[in-house]
Amino acid sequence: MWQVTPITHLRHIHLPGITPFPIAQSIQQNLVSQFLTHKALVSSPSPPSPLPPPPHPTVLTFTPTPVFTTGRREHDTLTPSQISLLKAPLYPLKPQTGKGIKRSKPPEYEPQYAEIEPTLRGGQTTFHGPGQLVVYPVIDLRTSFPQFPKGIGVRCYVHLLESVTIATLGRWWMKGVRTENPGVWEEGGEKKIAALGVHLRRSISSYGVGLNIQTDLRWFERIVACGLVGKGVTSMWAMEEARGFSGEDKFKMERPDLWELHGESYKNAMCPDLVGLQWVEEFAKGLYGVHGKEKVRLQIGALKDGELQLNDHLPR
Amino acid sequence: MASIVRSLRPVASRFAASSSRTARSWPISQFQARTFSASSAAQAKKYTKDHEWIELSEDKKTGYIGISEYAAHALGDVVYVELPTIPMEVAAGDSIGAVESVKSASDINSPISGTIVAVNDLLEERPGTINKGPEDESSAGGWVAKVEVSDAGIKDLDGLMDAAAYKEFTEEE
Numbered sequence: 157m158w159q160v161t162p163i164t165h166l167r168h169i170h171l172p173g174i175t176p177f178p179i180a181q182s183i184q185q186n187l188v189s190q191f192l193t194h195k196a197l198v199s200s201p202s203p204p205s206p207l208p209p210p211p212h213p214t215v216l217t218f219t220p221t222p223v224f225t226t227g228r229r230e231h232d233t234l235t236p237s238q239i240s241l242l243k244a245p246l247y248p249l250k251p252q253t254g255k256g257i258k259r260s261k262p263p264e265y266e267p268q269y270a271e272i273e274p275t276l277r278g279g280q281t282t283f284h285g286p287g288q289l290v291v292y293p294v295i296d297l298r299t300s301f302p303q304f305p306k307g308i309g310v311r312c313y314v315h316l317l318e319s320v321t322i323a324t325l326g327r328w329w330m331k332g333v334r335t336e337n338p339g340v341w342e343e344g345g346e347k348k349i350a351a352l353g354v355h356l357r358r359s360i361s362s363y364g365v366g367l368n369i370q371t372d373l374r375w376f377e378r379i380v381a382c383g384l385v386g387k388g389v390t391s392m393w394a395m396e397e398a399r400g401f402s403g404e405d406k407f408k409m410e411r412p413d414l415w416e417l418h419g420e421s422y423k424n425a426m427c428p429d430l431v432g433l434q435w436v437e438e439f440a441k442g443l444y445g446v447h448g449k450e451k452v453r454l455q456i457g458a459l460k461d462g463e464l465q466l467n468d469h470l471p472r
Numbered sequence: 473m474a475s476i477v478r479s480l481r482p483v484a485s486r487f488a489a490s491s492s493r494t495a496r497s498w499p500i501s502q503f504q505a506r507t508f509s510a511s512s513a514a515q516a517k518k519y520t521k522d523h524e525w526i527e528l529s530e531d532k533k534t535g536y537i538g539i540s541e542y543a544a545h546a547l548g549d550v551v552y553v554e555l556p557t558i559p560m561e562v563a564a565g566d567s568i569g570a571v572e573s574v575k576s577a578s579d580i581n582s583p584i585s586g587t588i589v590a591v592n593d594l595l596e597e598r599p600g601t602i603n604k605g606p607e608d609e610s611s612a613g614g615w616v617a618k619v620e621v622s623d624a625g626i627k628d629l630d631g632l633m634d635a636a637a638y639k640e641f642t643e644e645e
Contacts, residue, residue, distance in 0.1 A: 196565070199521060199631075201631070227572075227577065228552070228554055228572060228577050229552050229554075229572065276570070276577060276579075277576075277577055278552075278572045278576045278577035279575060279577075306644075310547050310573070311546065311547070311573075313576075314575045314576055338574055338575040352575055353575065354576035355570075355576070355577050355578075355579075356576055356577070356578040356579060357567070357579045358522050358581065359522065
């Protein structure tokens with residue numbers, strides 16, 4: 157019942173840019189099906205011999221188009237007025253005044269619209285969209301990993317997702333904390349910086365973490381306005397701003413390579429592409445130990461004619 | 473006659489109260505409840521690798537389904553149970569709902585093929601009942617659904633583990 161073939165690596169599929177949420181969901185669903193099919197094969201009355209290898213544990217990272225996702229409990233419970241509030245246009249902010257631009261014609265000032273998508277994960281309504289890193293690890297919790305020789309229990313898994321997120325924030329000299337509420341919070345415990353919600357099918361995980369990097373936090377005000385959630389939300393960039401951008405100098409000093417790579421702009425550097433890499437490295441450490449980073453095999457996904465193409469990415 | 477009944481009832485409720493007060497040893501009181509119960513003697517429980525259990529009635533025509541003590545403990549406090557809409561025809565392994573703890577929702581799959589004919593409505597109001605008695609198929613227990621066994625369902629039972637095998641299985645984890 158344990159994986160006899162050793163897990164050689166942790167697969168990281170990263171979708172750069174902005175991906176329509178339903179596409180990312182179907183990629184995730186595909187991964188989950190591969191695992192479920194293998195499981196059914198293994199536990200069938202006459203499994204094939206030799207057994208085909210199980211799929212590799214995979215982490216999918218991406219940034220979706222604006223979407224409000226509901227958890228299992230909220231299927232079909234949004235009222236028409238809540239729906240219209242969530243689906244109302246969001247106007248870009250005027251850089252000078254910070255007020256919404258409503259009358260401008262230029263295309264870059266087009267308002268954004270969010271979709272509403274139901275999911276089977278736990279947890280309540282949340283928002284995913286530009287400026288946010290969404291992380292969906294698809295792994296069989298009943299796999300033996302060096303740090304979890306007997307597999308990962310449900311609560312341990314959730315705890316791991318939180319720890320990894322906290323460690324990722326640590327890389328930016330930021331402190332995230334746990335509270336009795338789900339997710340990862342800024343130090344004071346009043347504002348959530350990362351949302352967390354998982355679905356398990358036969359111990360195979362899906363969904364995971366939504367980490368706010370430079371998300372437009374006004375989207376979240378709508379969830380509060382709908383009465384769906386009460387507490388505040390923040391982002392890495394908002395936290396950075398609150399501490400006077402003190403992280404920038406540290407970043408310049410400690411990572412001049414990344415500083416240059418991102419055009420010497422801290423705002424450019426603090427992006428889902430980079431934070432995604434960091435998250436998966438921390439996750440690999442959580443599963444494999446200190447040298448976990450070496451276990452990560454990165455593939456960059458590209459959509460061509462509705463088909464997902466994966467390109468192996470050589471280590472930096 | 474009525475006065476005797478009236479004098480008996482307070483005694484009976486005291487028995488019930490004390491058996492729930494020894495909640496720590498609830499598997500023992502569950503056994504007692506079964507031997508005292510008037511309903512058909514139940515078969516022994518069988519378990520799936522995904523930590524669901526099924527207990528058939530004596531005539532093997534129906535069975536109760538739930539999640540195991542091991543699973544309930546692994547999940548932590550259950551905050552919501554998604555119950556199937558009945559009637560629901562299922563094959564072994566089909567999802568019939570989910571248990572949600574604070575941060576995760578875990579599917580409940582039917583151990584055998586058949587038709588789900590009843591669900592434990594108590595779990596809608598009190599999802600925590602699963603944590604208190606996940607393997608308890610009494611009316612106050614945390615069982616999830618009742619299934620009418622199909623012909624295929626009887627065969628599915630052969631693939632399941634008995635209590636001893638399941639215990640060994642969970643110890644390996």
